[in-house]
Amino acid sequence: MKKIAILYKNQSPILDAIKYYLSDHEVECLTTPSGMDKFDLVVNLGVGYSGEAIACHHSLLPAFDSKEPVKDAILAGVKLTGITIYYTKSKKIVAQYPVFINNETHYDDLKQELTYIEQALFPLVIQKILKNEAFEARTLLSSGCANSCGGKGVNSNKCIGGCSGCSH
Numbered sequence: 001m002k003k004i005a006i007l008y009k010n011q012s013p014i015l016d017a018i019k020y021y022l023s024d025h026e027v028e029c030l031t032t033p034s035g036m037d038k039f040d041l042v043v044n045l046g047v048g049y050s051g052e053a054i055a056c057h058h059s060l061l062p063a064f065d066s067k068e069p070v071k072d073a074i075l076a077g078v079k080l081t082g083i084t085i086y087y088t089k090s091k092k093i094v095a096q097y098p099v100f101i102n103n104e105t106h107y108d109d110l111k112q113e114l115t116y117i118e119q120a121l122f123p124l125v126i127q128k129i130l131k132n133e134a135f136e137a138r139t140l141l142s143s144g145c146a147n148s149c150g151g152k153g154v155n156s157n158k159c160i161g162g163c164s165g166c167s168h
Contacts, residue, residue: 001026002040002130007033007047014056014119015045021123025130043126044088052089054129056122058114060084060096070111073101081110083117085125095125095135 003026008015019027028039033049036042044053059069061084066072073081082098097117101110128135 003038004028004041004043004126004130005030005036005039006043006045007031007049007053008045009047012045014115014122017119018043018045018123018126021127022130041126041130050089052087054094054126055086055088056118057084057086058111058118060098061086061091061093070107070114074105074107074110081114083114083121085122094129095121097121 004022006015006018006027006029008029008031015029019029031047033042033047033051036049036051036053042049042051042053044055057065057069058081059065059073060080060082063069063078064072064076064081070081079101080098081101082096084093085095086093099110099113099117125135
């Protein structure tokens, strides 16, 4: 059984979704990056850690590789952004999922949509990495994950992907 560390700053629906989908693995949730060498995979949810970990960024990297990628995308007037899941040290991209920005898109709405997609996509990609399987974006559409909110999908105002304790 593979050992996974989840580095996190705050409790969140994304953390809940990852824990839910990795319930059959040995998972430790940590707020500080010490002893990471004993884990097979480190998932970084925003903790400063210089070692190799898998993380999610709210843009289609390499575009808007900054601390405020959503703000940067809105200010640049781009019509496409998305989610990138990647290895932090090697910068190897594992998966990307696009999100279109129309002229009426508000910053808060875009940020919320990207968070919903991260909550659905990130656990699925982590599962594929642990199984050493290829990931395809259509997996998100065919899994129970996108339909777990009564078929509302990622644009609803409800949780996605088996999260618990969510504020929605």
